Amino acid sequence: MTQRDFIDSIKIEEEDTLKGKYLIFNLGKELYGMEIRYITEIIGIQPITQVPEMPNYVKGVTNLRGKIIPVMDARLRFKKEEREHDGRTCIIVIDTNDLAIGLIADSVAEVLTLEDEDIAPPPEINKTGNRYIKGIGKNDDKVILLLDCQLLLSEDDLEQIKSAE
């Protein structure tokens, strides 16, 4: 096997390994999951500059090695109570459609592989709250709410907010 083939095989493997893997994080009592391929990194909480006139869940902007990214508080986004940041609070950096954003979570738990049969569709009752839930993952006795990253950041969603306000 030449070096190149080797690298290629690693790449393929990498794509394969990303598939079906979810990053699980805590938000209050619930566990949330997010497809790992949207996540670029997880960083500790760092200084955030407030930006005026933004919805309350947009905490501001932060400097990620020279790149300025917005930071969203996941708790506030899902209408939960805000809480003090502690040592386990972290910012999950998500990148979809060239739109990077940081998501503040209470703490990250683990990375899980969920097979398709482990994922149940979200309940039919379509309240605005679970629009971003694209499925319910089951692992042992835990229930994980799987987030649709693209929907979470997409513009139609923003329209929704505007009209709701």
Place this chain on the structure above:
Amino acid sequence: MEKGFSNDPILAVFIYETEQNIEQLEKAIFTLEDEGISNQEIINEIFRIMHTIKGSSAMMLFDNIALLAHHTEDLFYYIRDEGPKDIDCSYLSDLVLEAGDFVKVELEKIKNEKKPDGNALNLIEKIENFLESIKNGDIKREKSRDFETYTEKEDVCYIGNLQNLEAFNNTSRLDTFEVIIFFEEGCEMENIRAFSIVHNLKDISENYCYYPSDIIENNESARVIREKGFKVILKTLRGEKEIYDLLLNTAFIKDFEISLVKEEQAESEKETPTEIPQDEVKDGVKHQLNEVLAENRNTHKSIISVDVEKLDRLMDLMGEMVIAEAMVTQNPDLGEINELENFQKAARQLRKITDEMQDMVMSIRMVPLSASFHKMQRLVRDTSRKLGKKVELRIVGEETEVDKNIIEHISDPLMHLVRNAVDHGIEAIEKRIDAGKKETGTIVLEAKNAGSDVVIMVKDDGGGIDKEKIFKKAYDLGLINKKRDEITDKEIYNLILLPGFSTNDEVTEYSGRGVGMDVVVRNLEAIGGSVYIDSKEGEGTVTTLKIPLTLAIIDGMNIRVGESIYTLPTISIKETFRPLEGQVFEDPDHNEMIMVRGECYSLLRLKEVFEIEEGEEDLEKGIVLMLEQDDSYFCLFADELLGQHQVVVKSLPLYMVNIKKVEGLAGCTLLGDGSISLILNIGGLMNMS
């Protein structure tokens, strides 16, 4: 950049080149319209452009473009060679412009990864008919050419060129070759082929001359080349082999001879005593050479085209470097140590170099406005014709340069303004005559640098703006609720800029929908510029666009409110002072005002505007900044001034812009310590005051 075609570099080059060619074509057409058919140079140029388009599009297999270009080329081939006198010049221009438009449309299709499937047969037929009609009208004069005079002329030019050769024999000790080239019979356009050979040889030779020397200007030279061959004498450091290879790779060459010109001849020339200093001789030769190559002079500047993305990246890097420099020179670890003489020296040097580099990077991105301006020529021509007006466009200061990004933003506004000037500004011919003006209206498009701004003005000598009409209309629409005598002329003119406002009673093809000026304002605001209108009834209107020279790096003043840091452009700060008790008062609506030297200004507290939790309440403990934007003033209250720095303007993340455009913010920037500061938009803040 469009992603589609950038994948294929050859296609990208084709599109780029063809766009450039079309642009040149339009320029040439306007000269043609002005000077008429007698200008051989222009006819040649159009011919060449069409030839290039034909060749390159045929190569890319865009047959419809190639076919059209081929027919247009034919037409100009005839005009060039036969020089018919009575041609309907404006019809000719129409045809060529139409052809240019067709190519443009096809290019757009290619860019969007669609098949260029336009059909130009109609147009081709028109061109053919036109060619036919010229031929018929011109038949009497055909074949009445006098070839003899030409033969005489060629001898003269040969000697002339030889003299040049002698002159530059003195200047160096290179080998001199004489090359005689014969083209294949029936290959046509020998002169153009010869010219391209000269062009190729130029790269490997130090000095050269050729005969017949007027291959570009004189089409009869093709015949001479056909009969006697094309002779080039060149001096080169390279050997015979290289010339040989080069010619071998050139198409349509039947035969050629290369011979070394005798050295003795050169030697003997050298001994001729001469009083002229060598340098002067050199200059002289160069000068003559330049004249020979006048056609080609523009391409002499060596220019490379670079992907704009790379320039953007370079700009970003430059920005990061400015920040990094600040991080080093203002490093908190340096603290209170005062005896850092060497460090300070080095830091100053670093700052100087970064400043220079920054200027350089900026200048790379600067593009002259000429291309945008010349596009307007076409617009004026088309619009005025359709409206039955006579309008002349004068362009002043087209060499003024602005940032590449800005060019993209001002094309649309310029188009609207010029169109407005033709449609609303310039009156109909009869009306102009009645008013005692010249039949032809003039629109002046002027650009100039003014401090850190570029000013672009669109002036017309038309009827001016009817103030009363605007006032009435605005009043009826409920846009204003003041009385006529409470409102200044300037305010009235600015009403035009409001969205949906149009005084034109009828909607024409060109304007009257009331969208135009709104677009202008929006586009300019996006790049931090502004628009003013001034007018004199009966004399004309001037619309002025004020645009910042560059967007990326500004001189900023950092201020603090609570724990947040904000930056504002130093240039807009008029003064700062600590307010005294009694200077500030409130109106019944609780708007704060401040009295400074007998003048009253509105006072904004940044803390309240942005709803910042912490921050100074007591006016006497903070600081007031008097800010200026477009000749109006207001005061801003902040906790503290932190100091002045160069900052790199970055836009707020897209995600936030999508949520809401915050009027008071222009962007954000990174500070030396890595924290983020928000850049205030003075114009936006003023609207809040």
